[in-house]
Amino acid sequence: xxxxxxxxxxxxxxxxxxxxxxxxxxxxxxxxxxxxxxxxxxxxxxxxxxxxxxxxxxxxxxxxxxxxxxxxxxxxxxxxxxxxxxxxxxxxxxxxxxxxxxxxxxxxxxxxxxxxxxxxxxxxxxxxxxxxxxxxxxx
Amino acid sequence: xxxxxxxxxxxxxxxxxxxxxxxxxxxxxxxxxxxxxxxxxxxxxxxxxxxxxxxxxxxxxxxxxxxxxxxxxxxxxxxxxxxxxxxxxxxxxxxxxxxxxxxxxxxxxxxxxxxxxxxxxxxxxxxxxxxxxxxxxxx
DNA sequence: AGCAAATATGCAACTAAGTTGCAAATAATT
DNA sequence: AATTATTTGCAACTTAGTTGCATATTTGCT
Ligand SMILES: [Mn+2]
Ligand SMILES: [Mn+2]
Ligand SMILES: [Zn+2]
Ligand SMILES: [Zn+2]
Numbered sequence: 001x002x003x004x005x006x007x008x009x010x011x012x013x014x015x016x017x018x019x020x021x022x023x024x025x026x027x028x029x030x031x032x033x034x035x036x037x038x039x040x041x042x043x044x045x046x047x048x049x050x051x052x053x054x055x056x057x058x059x060x061x062x063x064x065x066x067x068x069x070x071x072x073x074x075x076x077x078x079x080x081x082x083x084x085x086x087x088x089x090x091x092x093x094x095x096x097x098x099x100x101x102x103x104x105x106x107x108x109x110x111x112x113x114x115x116x117x118x119x120x121x122x123x124x125x126x127x128x129x130x131x132x133x134x135x136x137x138x139x
Numbered sequence: 140x141x142x143x144x145x146x147x148x149x150x151x152x153x154x155x156x157x158x159x160x161x162x163x164x165x166x167x168x169x170x171x172x173x174x175x176x177x178x179x180x181x182x183x184x185x186x187x188x189x190x191x192x193x194x195x196x197x198x199x200x201x202x203x204x205x206x207x208x209x210x211x212x213x214x215x216x217x218x219x220x221x222x223x224x225x226x227x228x229x230x231x232x233x234x235x236x237x238x239x240x241x242x243x244x245x246x247x248x249x250x251x252x253x254x255x256x257x258x259x260x261x262x263x264x265x266x267x268x269x270x271x272x273x274x275x276x277x278x
Numbered sequence: 279a280g281c282a283a284a285t286a287t288g289c290a291a292c293t294a295a296g297t298t299g300c301a302a303a304t305a306a307t308t
Numbered sequence: 309a310a311t312t313a314t315t316t317g318c319a320a321c322t323t324a325g326t327t328g329c330a331t332a333t334t335t336g337c338t
Contacts, residue, residue, distance in 0.1 A: 121275030
């Protein structure tokens with residue numbers, strides 16, 4: 001889809017990053033996925049062309065640095081990343097992990113109030129919520 | 140302190156676990172710390188006596204399984220664990236990571252309402268909140 | 279206390295996510 | 309097209325956490 005290409009390229013342009021084939025491909029993959037992906041999942045979805053894992057990690061790092069991407073959660077020692085374009089400045093939607101099947105989902109419909117700082121000098125900038133329980137498939 | 144020894148032994152007894160020297164020591168370390176520790180930190184606080192890391196990981200696993208311990212957060216690829224005795228069934232206190240110095244703290248004074256499940260068939264059992272911002276030391 | 283069964287521990291070898299340095303390739307700028 | 313700034317691929321490395329198995333410890337029972 002040329003649509004996605006344009007959108008991905010635009011996102012990189014706004015962030016003032018080199019628009020390389022690798023970066024455009026990875027942003028497209030994340031746009032299509034609409035959910036957090038690990039390095040391995042990204043590599044897989046980039047197709048048969050060679051995408052070195054180092055390159056993927058470095059691109060993720062860059063995208064996180066400019067705020068286009070967030071680390072959503074860590075599952076089985078692997079970080080999972082997603083585009084931040086549906087998150088507010090102060091928090092993303094919660095993520096939910098099923099304790100039965102181990103799957104993780106984005107719960108876009110839920111939001112919690114921001115925590116209030118307790119006079120102790122902590123300045124809270126962002127809040128992440130992770131939920132556990134049973135997914136629809138596991139009753 | 141014999142106090143801690145007794146408390147640790149009691150906790151293991153209630154959980155129906157063998158009261159081994161290693162387990163008692165590790166539960167005592169976690170009681171004293173009052174905050175999440177990594178395997179390496181636990182090993183260090185167990186003192187000069189030899190505590191194999193495999194043993195520590197297996198004890199943590201056991202303690203998590205019976206609910207005495209929670210994984211509080213992952214920092215620099217290392218899981219950090221703490222006793223669950225100050226947590227409710229549905230959520231612990233939030234943890235806070237300073238984006239400047241990287242330190243993580245327990246915020247015992249803060250609690251958020253539980254998220255409500257959104258008619259989508261997800262059953263929410265537990266909620267974890269992680270906060271980011273600036274700690275008192277970093278203004 | 280002494281014994282047998284159940285369980286925990288130590289060791290060595292392994293797994294796999296993520297990192298680092300550097301040379302070659304590609305993108306932006308002129 | 310040439311120059312410069314930046315990215316990519318490769319190989320080698322780091323390190324949290326795991327696995328299998330032999331040995332040691334705990335427990336319940338006599
Ligand atoms: Mn998400
Ligand atoms: Mn805590
Ligand atoms: Zn499930
Ligand atoms: Zn700080």
